[in-house]
Amino acid sequence: MSTAESTEARTRRTPGLVPVAETLSSAERRPAEPVPPLPPARRPWAFWRLLGSELELTFKRPRNLAMLAVVACVPVIVGITLWIVAGDEAMGGLVADVAGNSLMLTFASFSFLVLLLMPITVSVVAGDSIAGEAGAGTLRYLLAAPAGRTRLLAVKYLNAVVYGYAVTAVVALSALVTGLILFPAGPMTLLSGSTVSMAEGLTRILISVGYVGAGMAALAAVAMALSVFTEVPIGAIAGTMVLVIVCQVLRAIPQLSALEPYLLPSRFTSFDAVLRSPIDTGALMSGLVTFGAYITLSLTIAWAHFSGKDITA
Amino acid sequence: MEAGAPIGASPPSAAIVTSGLTKRFRGGQVAVDALDLTVPRGSVFGFLGPNGSGKTTTIRMLLGLVAPTEGECSLLGLSRAEALPRVGALVEGPAFYPYLSGEANLRRFDAADPTAPAGTARQRIGQALDRVGLSAAAGKRYRNYSLGMRQRLAIAAALLGPRELLILDEPTNGLDPQGTREVRALVKEIAAAGTTVFVSSHLLAEVEQMCTHAAIMRTGQLVAQGTMASLSGGRATRVRIDTPDAAEAARVLTGLGLADVRVGDDVSATLEGHAPEKVNAALVGEGVAVRGFAVVRPSLEDVFVGLTGEGFDVDG
Numbered sequence: 001m002s003t004a005e006s007t008e009a010r011t012r013r014t015p016g017l018v019p020v021a022e023t024l025s026s027a028e029r030r031p032a033e034p035v036p037p038l039p040p041a042r043r044p045w046a047f048w049r050l051l052g053s054e055l056e057l058t059f060k061r062p063r064n065l066a067m068l069a070v071v072a073c074v075p076v077i078v079g080i081t082l083w084i085v086a087g088d089e090a091m092g093g094l095v096a097d098v099a100g101n102s103l104m105l106t107f108a109s110f111s112f113l114v115l116l117l118m119p120i121t122v123s124v125v126a127g128d129s130i131a132g133e134a135g136a137g138t139l140r141y142l143l144a145a146p147a148g149r150t151r152l153l154a155v156k157y158l159n160a161v162v163y164g165y166a167v168t169a170v171v172a173l174s175a176l177v178t179g180l181i182l183f184p185a186g187p188m189t190l191l192s193g194s195t196v197s198m199a200e201g202l203t204r205i206l207i208s209v210g211y212v213g214a215g216m217a218a219l220a221a222v223a224m225a226l227s228v229f230t231e232v233p234i235g236a237i238a239g240t241m242v243l244v245i246v247c248q249v250l251r252a253i254p255q256l257s258a259l260e261p262y263l264l265p266s267r268f269t270s271f272d273a274v275l276r277s278p279i280d281t282g283a284l285m286s287g288l289v290t291f292g293a294y295i296t297l298s299l300t301i302a303w304a305h306f307s308g309k310d311i312t313a
Numbered sequence: 314m315e316a317g318a319p320i321g322a323s324p325p326s327a328a329i330v331t332s333g334l335t336k337r338f339r340g341g342q343v344a345v346d347a348l349d350l351t352v353p354r355g356s357v358f359g360f361l362g363p364n365g366s367g368k369t370t371t372i373r374m375l376l377g378l379v380a381p382t383e384g385e386c387s388l389l390g391l392s393r394a395e396a397l398p399r400v401g402a403l404v405e406g407p408a409f410y411p412y413l414s415g416e417a418n419l420r421r422f423d424a425a426d427p428t429a430p431a432g433t434a435r436q437r438i439g440q441a442l443d444r445v446g447l448s449a450a451a452g453k454r455y456r457n458y459s460l461g462m463r464q465r466l467a468i469a470a471a472l473l474g475p476r477e478l479l480i481l482d483e484p485t486n487g488l489d490p491q492g493t494r495e496v497r498a499l500v501k502e503i504a505a506a507g508t509t510v511f512v513s514s515h516l517l518a519e520v521e522q523m524c525t526h527a528a529i530m531r532t533g534q535l536v537a538q539g540t541m542a543s544l545s546g547g548r549a550t551r552v553r554i555d556t557p558d559a560a561e562a563a564r565v566l567t568g569l570g571l572a573d574v575r576v577g578d579d580v581s582a583t584l585e586g587h588a589p590e591k592v593n594a595a596l597v598g599e600g601v602a603v604r605g606f607a608v609v610r611p612s613l614e615d616v617f618v619g620l621t622g623e624g625f626d627v628d629g
């Protein structure tokens with residue numbers, strides 16, 4: 001703005017015209033304030049910077065690292081156990097499959113972990129996402145920064161998805177390394193009896209990681225939807241776990257078999273479609289559609305509630 | 314006018330304007346009731362009120378954390394998304410990640426501001442820590458901070474960028490006397506640089522020392538607002554004289570035209586526009602032995618008690 005204007009404004013408020021007692025404490029004598037700076041522009045990388053900060057927070061937090069360590073141990077334990085019992089010639093089925101090929105341990109580990117332990121780790125991170133910040137009070141400072149409610153939700157969700165994929169990848173890597181150490185490498189025999197090359201086997205592991213990770217992303221969306229409703233992270237985490245367990249119970253009731261395709265955990269185990277020859281893409285696709293539906297619905301609920309929520313913690 | 318002149322630079326008049334701002338919580342509690350507040354730019358504005366009078370709720374509405382039931386508010390004459398990056402805030406005490414260091418905590422909140430340049434983050438965080446005297450503890454985990462250090466870190470977080478407005482909710486809570494003085498000095502320094510400061514407090518003396526303007530809340534309603542001078546305007550400045558010659562002093566004061574002359578442990582009267590030094594000279598000239606001479610300005614506490622009637626109790 002022109003300096004002429006502000007000088008004029010200053011001279012108009014001649015200090016002498018104001019009663020002395022008042023000038024002591026009033027703001028009238030303050031020099032004309034500096035011209036406000038340009039409206040601060042949004043930085044193009046702002047979203048990614050916040051996501052980076054979120055990932056750093058997640059992957060430096062001891063609790064989350066401990067969970068990764070635990071899921072990494074399971075394939076090792078499973079592998080060693082199977083290696084010991086495989087000495088017994090009479091064993092067949094899963095034990096024989098795993099003992100026969102180093103790559104099979106990955107699938108065995110997924111089937112051990114995908115119904116409980118991996119969902120726990122993902123619900124801890126996703127359930128804590130908003131509720132944890134609200135409970136600690138940091139949410140009010142993030143929003144005042146201003147992080148933006150939609151932006152924060154998006155960052156939090158992407159972060160949980162990355163963590164879900166990290167858990168899945170850690171399980172696969174740990175199983176792969178353990179398998180390669182304990183069991184013979186070479187062509188892999190599929191469930192249908194046909195054999196594929198090791199390279200083909202590794203590709204199928206990659207596909208199963210993609211699929212299981214997508215399942216974890218769907219679970220993360222459900223946990224986020226619960227997370228926006230509470231300031232107690234344990235509530236959102238436990239709530240998600242209760243849902244997972246209720247689904248397992250429902251699956252076990254034969255009269256309710258019509259429900260089964262719609263339950264999230266039933267779809268988690270469909271990763272074994274990669275062990276068919278050829279890959280049962282139909283099963284994978286319908287699983288992915290279910291995940292997509294859960295993600296859309298849950299995130300819509302989360303957004304609808306969070307965008308208008310009073311932050312009083 | 315140069316080409317880079319700010320487009321739509323916020324009107325110079327007010328930093329905060331609320332009109333009819335009301336918050337009724339679920340359950341029927343009316344925390345803020347039809348609040349009409351105007352905080353002039355450049356002022357240090359004290360927002361006073363007893364516990365539970367709605368100060369924090371008002372601040373939450375200003376920051377967009379809580380949606381008003383009725384009425385509206387604006388910051389710096391801008392939309393909230395535009396205004397908030399220029400506003401530093403401290404709301405209801407510090408809140409940080411206990412497992413991060415003070416510095417890492419500030420980096421986190423800086424990352425949440427979409428307008429903050431990442432390139433200067435390190436430098437800005439260093440400056441903010443320096444301003445609140447926390448540089449030495451920057452690498453310490455927040456978990457291990459003392460209450461006062463936490464409060465300082467919260468103030469540092471409010472100073473991460475160039476701010477046009479600072480909203481501080483009880484900034485001296487938990488600080489030692491030294492820290493309290495430092496915060497007061499900091500607020501003055503920030504205000505002198507042109508930043509408007511809106512500070513809530515229930516410490517009357519503190520507001521009196523720091524602020525140019527004040528508003529007083531009671532059970533969600535505004536009972537007064539204005540410059541400190543206008544708030545104390547209804548009450549006169551008094552002189553108090555400590556003297557063994559009380560009767561003589563009273564006579565002189567009355568003779569000079571001072572009003573409401575009272576004789577007790579000491580002699581006091583309202584100044585009625587007289588210069589205190591002239592009054593003193595007159596007393597000494599008349600042979601009154603003056604041991605002590607004081608000009609007593611009306612304290613905000615007097616004003617407050619006058620306005621709310623019943624002191625500083627929590628109402629509903």
Ligand SMILES: Nc1ncnc2c1ncn2[C@@H]1O[C@H](COP(=O)(O)OP(=O)(O)OP(=O)(O)O)[C@@H](O)[C@H]1O
Pocket residue numbers: 312338339340342343344362363364365366367368369370371515629
């Ligand atoms: N989330 C809420 N739900 C219901 N009532 C609330 C909620 N938050 C605050 N209140 C009520 O609103 C009123 C004002 O609270 P507020 O926190 O704004 O007061 P305050 O002036 O900041 O008090 P203090 O000086 O103690 O910090 C209080 O009566 C309080 O009980």
Ligand SMILES: [Mg+2]
Pocket residue numbers: 368369370405482
């Ligand atoms: Mg408060």
